[in-house]
Amino acid sequence: MTPEPTTGSGTRVLPLILDGGNRRLLVEWIDGHPSVEPVELADGIGETTFDVCILDKAALQKYHDTLRTKKKTTAPVLLPYLLLLPESESDVVETDAGQLADNVVTETVDELVTMPIEQAELHWRLTALLRLRDQSLTLHSNNRDLERQVDLFETAQDIANVGAWEYDTDTEEWWCSDEFRRIHGVSADTPLSQTESFQYYHPEDRPTIESAFEAAVEDGEPYDLDLRLTDAENNHRWVRTIGEPQSVDGETSSVRGIVQDITERVDRQQ
Incomplete structure (x- = not known):
């Protein structure tokens, strides 16, 4: 199923922040931006519809495998993840399976932001990620149209x-x-x-x-x-x-x- 564009009622943001204090701050920021719509986690990440996920280190440790699976199922459309980390912890992230080096994190995370961060910069980072997502949606749609035209062309050749x-x-x-x-x-x-x-x-x-x-x-x-x-x-x-x-x-x-x-x-x- 083709994901829907991020335009319309608002950008659907999944605030996957397990730290209570940081989550409250993020929700307050979302509430202050009418174009952003917070999304609650459903039965699982795979069942939750969102345009971008903002997560912290604890959430990445807990949901790493399901986040990667979700990203793969939406490909080639980009589903961006923005990771918030204290500056002192930006080098290594740990999971139950051990430590995730930077190159492994970047396979899942599209943007890593060190905290504290100004709200204006957070908004700019999100806007840039969503622009890339919209571009991938457009490209995906164009590719589907091209495939449809090729199928029609081949069918017409067979008939004629x-x-x-x-x-x-x-x-x-x-x-x-x-x-x-x-x-x-x-x-x-x-x-x-x-x-x-x-x-x-x-x-x-x-x-x-x-x-x-x-x-x-x-x-x-x-x-x-x-x-x-x-x-x-x-x-x-x-x-x-x-x-x-x-x-x-x-x-x-x-x-x-x-x-x-x-x-x-x-x-x-x-």
Whole structure:
């Protein structure tokens, strides 16, 4: 489940402070900031919803494993933890399993603040952490949208019997989609280059596609051809092959195209 953004009713802060005096001070600070909403610990940290956790040494010692698990379950979205420590104790933190060195603490804690600290600095530290969290939420949402678009693109290719490809003229790297491979009868683990894909065309049509592709790369000329193809399993097809040059500063940077299986359409017309 995707975590909700921190904007809206307020930033949900879990004050996981076991020292009574420090907890009261923190709650007073939270009460003085309308944009901050205190969250009570539910049945466990895993069941508690919050945007940021402010904790002390005792809480880190007690809840270290569950805090790390909570952080891992929300990844790649950042769930920030801010650790408050007296300056004299900022070097080492102890748990039941022994002592946690600084590098282990930083795997769990995103910000370590030594006390005493001015309220203005605490607010600034929290704001910076929450900004990072919001950025991670946005990135996560964008990635999900991209994955959805890719899924829709692949579904559309399957329905329309259309395979896509792209050739980078600078690096000479070539990419093709799964549907492109299916049309050519080539498995996903079989090496396939652009020039190798030309070998599947009918011998009489092969010079046509090779010349068209060369003109697209060298002169930026698009092409749209209906040609004969025999796939790797010796199935005979008609395909529509399209190449569209892409230019940057007047120079062809890549060629993108599709190959569509039009065998049924050609058979109906004959």
